[in-house]
Amino acid sequence: KQEVTQIPAALSVPEGENLVLNCSFTDSAIYNLQWFRQDPGKGLTSLLLIQSSQREQTSGRLNASLDKSSGRSTLYIAASQPGDSATYLCAAQTGANSKLTFGKGITLSVRP
């Protein structure tokens, strides 16, 4: 059974800091690793998707990496802004049924 862990549960940083959010998974036989953002009371917005054959994906100030052998993914946020404050969730897609297994998320607060 796939298990996804995100530690720490919460993070507070000053504006402008570069930061790394970690995600680990137990079953390396994944199809994709997807990062989402969730604002309070809102739905999930997809940020980046990394296929199992890829090492990283970039979108603007965001960069996500994937190391299947070690069961880890990281989301790098450059030059953080108060608008980046949200909960960030990673999800591993596994199995012939392409099921998603989520971590519990990291709640990020960027202080002005």
Added chain:
Amino acid sequence: NAGVTQTPKFQVLKTGQSMTLQCAQDMNHEYMSWYRQDPGMGLRLIHYSVGAGITDQGEVPNGYNVSRSTTEDFPLRLLSAAPSQTSVYFCASSPGGWGYGYTFGSGTRLTVV
């Protein structure tokens, strides 16, 4: 494209009542799923479908039924609502397989009193 549409956005039920949460997607995705999100528990898979006529149970299926008669629609039925089913429910869809992620609806916030 509307993407994944969930209705209603908010609902209050009394214990024992039944209701259906609607989910529709216009992207011709084969894979559809229902999740519930609870504080401290994260998102947990309730039921999923890999195509019209095919459904299966996820991690927390008890108290919920689904059916998939068309590619577009995947309704979630609460048979006899219980306070433990108070949660935020999300529907998601995907083409499935390598390189294709999931698109989520905006959620239904359900309170059972």
